[in-house]
Amino acid sequence: MHKEQAVQFPHGADIGVRGIGNSRAAAFAQAAAALAATVVEPATVCPAEEVAITCTAPDDRFLLYDWLNAVIYEMAVRRMVFGRFEVSLEGQTLHGRAWGEAIDPSRHLPAIEPKGATMTGLRIEQAQDGTWIAECVVDV
Amino acid sequence: MDRSRLQRVSPHEWRIDPTGPMRVPAIIFADEALIDAMDDKVAEQICNVASLPGIVNAAYALPDAHWGYGFPIGGVAAFDPETDGVVCAGGVGFDISCGVRTLLTGLTRADIEPLKLALADSLFHQVPVGVGSRGKLVLEFAEMDAMLQGGAGWAVEHGYGNAEDLPRVEEAGIMAGALADAVSEKAKIRQRQEMGTLGSGNHYLEVQEIIEISNPSVAASFGLRLGEIVVSIHCGSRGLGHQVATDYQREMAIAMPQLGITVPDLDLACAPIRSELGARYLGAMRAAINCALANRQIITHLTRRIFGHFFPQARLDLLFDVSHNTCKQEQHRIAGRTRSLFVHRKGATRAFGPGHAELPPALRKVGQPVFIGGSMGTHSAIMAGIGDGEEHAFASACHGAGRQLSRHQALKLWQGRQVVDDLAARGIIVRSPSSRGVAEEAPGAYKNIDAVVDAAHSAGLARKVAMLAPVVCIKG
Incomplete structure (x- = not known):
């Protein structure tokens, strides 16, 4: 059993996000957690509200692109920050759930606003030990 | 950057000859120190751009170039529809029409100094800034569409600024060819509460002192006087532009196989200019340009109101407003023939020289103002377009200092409070x-702006006019 991880990595003026998990779905959820952590420290986010997100795409790379961009969209239009995600996959359809709350700048101390997930370095892979990795670069 | 692939053409110009899929050379403008400090990824990305269909002359990287996605930031490329040229959403970027406008206050440092804390607080509280900030103006769909067609002209009609501002904005404030219908409902919803907001990241509103004049005659034509105060506003098309880029990047990437286009990097996803998809993207992108122009016009109005409170005598006339993330259809002379090209500038500023027909009469004699933004503690620069610039990079100059450290590296070195x-x-x-945003944008995270400006000047991209030092910075 591998620990699930949400990781950020440097990419010039932008930020790379990487999700690691025991399944493709878990890696997608962790990639979103890494994305959300570019905005706020996850520990400061109260999971008061749940937002459902569904995406369908022709392949895994586009599915990750759509999923992360859908999370960015929900954060922007709902003025919310998220701290936890769950994902289930049915073929090339993703059903996601995001938990968070309305942004409170004085408490959340938001850092930066993601503009969009790019197609740079889009990678969904299963390592030899069975771990799944989902990553891309986010324009901030 | 590894110099082994580079051929030095002049002290400030480096060339990579076409190999493999490259259709044209790649040209990088930089001095020795800048080229050595530049990431190898810039060379890789600009060579990828050089492989796109219909590219004309060369793919260019400017002295502030740094690693981006698809195009490098500080990248310029022009495409000809007559030779199956393409339009590339990643060649414009997510923050469509991000740009800078500079206002002349006529005030001096001595005028500002006693009131600068109160002025800073007032600007910070009244100009929406940062993640999740909202503007006071909420646009429903019909009015949103009018704004997307009308740009800064729409904003002036609605009481934000003056008609005299419009000639001082690129495209006279209204980008022609905008298609509000080509902008998705999601993009419009995302923008609904974001009119008149600065955003976050490297966006800012800065009160600056003119500390150096390099070219007195051009400076005088621009209305720049040593020791006087200007206000610079750096922001773009906010959520609407981000969503337009997201939507069309995806659509182009999926459509490319049917369009018979292959690219070395999916972030270079593109469509022929003469395709239905290409035309639709151009219409949506132009609508996003209008959104950015309206956004900066509204922030100008807010800024004037705040300055008016502290300095009733100050007019805050607009010097100019120029974008640095665009694709514009322009006429350029190539090998003795005038061609209509689609010039992509991603993190690059248009820099028309003296006499250019698209410049307003007041600026036509001296050339277009070019704004090179700093980062809080660093200087900013005002340059001017020159006639020779046309030959170098389709009349383009740099847009900022360019990052030298990633956001992660910056966070390890600095704390926002400090x-x-x-x-x-x-x-x-x-x-x-x-606080974290300030640390990520710390002045030391950027290249030396003086070196970048000197390189742009020496390379003949634009000429130095004035340097500005920050006095107050409202940072996203």
Whole structure:
């Protein structure tokens, strides 16, 4: 059993996000957690509200692109920050759930606003030990 | 950057000859120090751009170039529809029409100094800034469409600024060819509460002192006087532009196989200019340009109102407004023939020289103002387009200092509070909702702007006019 991880990595003026998990779905959820952590420290986010997100795409790379961009969209239009995600996959359809709350700048101390997930370095892979990795670069 | 692939053409120009899929050479403008400090990824990305269909002359990287996605930031490329040229959403970027406008106050440092803390607080509280900030103006769909067609002209009609501002904005404030219908409903919803907001990241509103005049005659034509105060506003098309880029990047990437286009990097996803998809993207992108122009016009209005409170005599005339993330259809002379090209500038500023027909009469004699933004503690620069610039990179100059450290590296080196305190000790007042954001944007995270400006000047991209030092910075 591998620990699930949400990781950020440097990419010039932008930020790379990487999700690691025991399944493709878990890696997608962790990639979103890494994305959300570019905005706020996850520990400061109260999971008061749940937002459902569904995406369908022709392949895994586009599915990750759509999923992360859908999370960015929900954060922007709902003025919310998220701290936890769950994902289930049915073929090339993703059903996601995001938990968070309305942004409170004085408490959340938001850092930066993601503009969009790019197609740079889009990678969904299963390592030899069975771990799944989902990553891309986010324009901030 | 590894120099082994580079051929030095002049002290400030380096060339990579076409190999493999490259259709044209790649040209990088930089001095030795800048080229050595530049990431190898810039060379890789600009060579990828050189492989796109219909590219004309060369793919260019400017002195502030750094690693981006698809195009490098600080990248320029022009495409000809007559030779199956393409339009590339990643060649414009997510923050469509991000740009800078500079206002002349006629005030001096001595006027500002006693009131700068109150001025900083007032600007910070009244100009929406940072993640999740909202503008006071909420646009429903019909009015949103009118704004997307009308740009800064729409904003002036609605009481934001003056008609005299419009000639001082690129495209006279209204980007022609905008298609509000080509902008998705999601993009419009995302923009609904974001009109008149600065955003976050490297966006800012800065009160600056003119500390150096390099070209007195051009400076005089621009209305720049040593020791006087200007206000610079750096922001773009906010959520609407981000969503337009997201939507069309995806659509182009999926459509490319049917369009018979292959690219070395999916972030170079593109469509022929003469395709239905290409035309639709151009219409949506132009609508996003209008959104950015309207956004900066509204922030100008807010800024004037705040300055008017503290300095009733100040007019805050607009010097100019120029974008640095665009694709524009322009006429350029190529090998003795005038061609209509689609010039992509991603993190690059249009820099028309003297006499250009698209410049307003007041600026036509001297050339277009070009704004090179700094980062809180660093200087900014005002340059001017020159006739020779046309030959170098389709009349383009740099847009900022360019990052030299990633955001992660910056966070390891600086803390936001300390950056703010250090700058305050130097007399620079920073107001920001985000301590982490300030650390990521610390002045030391950027290249030396003087070196970038000198390189642009020496390379013949634009000429130096004035340097500006920050006094107050409202940071996203």
